[in-house]
Amino acid sequence: MFFLASVFALTPMMATDAAAVNMDVIPSIRLEEGWNSNVFNTSTDEVSSFGTRLTPGVALRFTSPDNVTLQISGNYEKVWYYSSEAKDADYDTWFFRIESTGGWALTPTLSMLPSVYYLNTTNSSRRTNLVPSGDPVLPPVTITNYGNTDTEDFGGAVNFSYLATQNLTIGVNGNYSEQRFSDVTDNTTGSGLTNSKTTGGNASVSYLFSPRTSLGLLVAGNHQTYETNPDSNTLSGGILFGYQFSEAFRVDGAFGMSYIRQSEAPGIPEQRTSSPSGLINFNYASESFTAHVFGSAVYSGGSGFGEATRQYTAGLSFSDQFTREWSWNLSGAYQVSRSAFATDAVDLTTIYGTAGLSYKPWEWGSLDLTGNLSRQTSDGQFGETLNNYSALLGITIGKPYKIY
Secondary structure, eight states: OHHHHHHHHHHHHHHSOGGGOEEEEEEEEEEEEEEESOTTOOSSSOOOEEEEEEEEEEEEEEEOTTSOEEEEEEEEEEEEEOSGGGGGGOEEEEEEEEEESSOEESSSSEEEEEEEEEEEESOHHHHHHHSOTTOSSSOOOOOOOOOSOOEEEEEEEEEEEEEOSSSEEEEEEEEEEEEEEOOOOTTTTTSOOOOEEEEEEEEEEEEESSSSEEEEEEEEEEEEEESSSOOEEEEEEEEEEEEEOSSSEEEEEEEEEEEEEEOOBTTBOOEEEEEEEEEEEEEEEOSSEEEEEEEEEEEESOSSSSOOEEEEEEEEEEEEOOSSSEEEEEEEEEEEEEESSSSSSBEEEEEEEEEEEEEEEETTEEEEEEEEEEEEEEOSSBOOOEEEEEEEEEEEEEOOEEOO
16 A cells, blocks of 8 residues: 555656755644543443544655645554543544645656545544545545544545647546455444445546636546445546636536446345436635635445445635734535445435634744534434534644755
């Protein structure tokens, strides 16, 4: 897994004149004191507690001559709860991420946009906050809360974009994701959690009709593998579009149809169905304010319960630095997942939100106050109804150091 991540990260470095690339290393450490309403992520007998979270981390940031940044970061979180009833809920989280602000130019006509993440945690509310929902490169991710069970999530994708002519662009995407449940606690016994893998890709052709408008075609395919259930295959096709409303505001999307087929298995006949599908991204960026609003309707193989689902997601993220020292941020997502074939199996509605206010009095450090909510309801055979709220006061110490 990390070999794949390293390839994604190092390819642009090897293909670009090293003298023209800037590199910064950013070590950091974060300390938080806060309160959590449901430390065990259970649907009954909730236990709340104050606690401490310590997060050391490091990041490498590369900046190209055309001001595109690619960042490789990793951190480790350790959480201790104070209440004697909550001691068994102490947990660790490992998180690794590769992301880029745009396509990294490999040649004058070929660029690459990577996105990779790895997450290992026993706290599913933390997982919901960290998986990169709304990422424009990765397929839509599942934000389901699985209770306190050891979960590993890995996702990697890369877009290659080739400028065939001044107005014609050819795109190719490859992606892979995997979800593992290392152990099952009392909270998830009998829940049907199942390891799964998804492999896929897509190809597109788009034409720039004007400086603001582009249209094109997209075809995509995915193969989902479940440890204990029949595999499934998804095929999609549709129309791509993009429109630049202004220098700061742009919308991109794809709309079409998706077809999914579940393989035959002992006692289970082959099944198939189709539905309209699509995704849309609105992006706004000014000097101090950024906004991202997204939505998708897709078939997903990552429910966690060994079932292909019809998944609807809407989300947003906003941030604004309104003075030199003060900034705020707001993000969240709403997702509905329903089994594509089985009756009364997966039927989940999940919502999460995060809001924060940050004060940066020093170049090397900042203080912030953050609130989180996570709510999930289940009307199916799998999944639980869960609520979790938290409030955190944190301090972050970190500073970029220029390497070259």
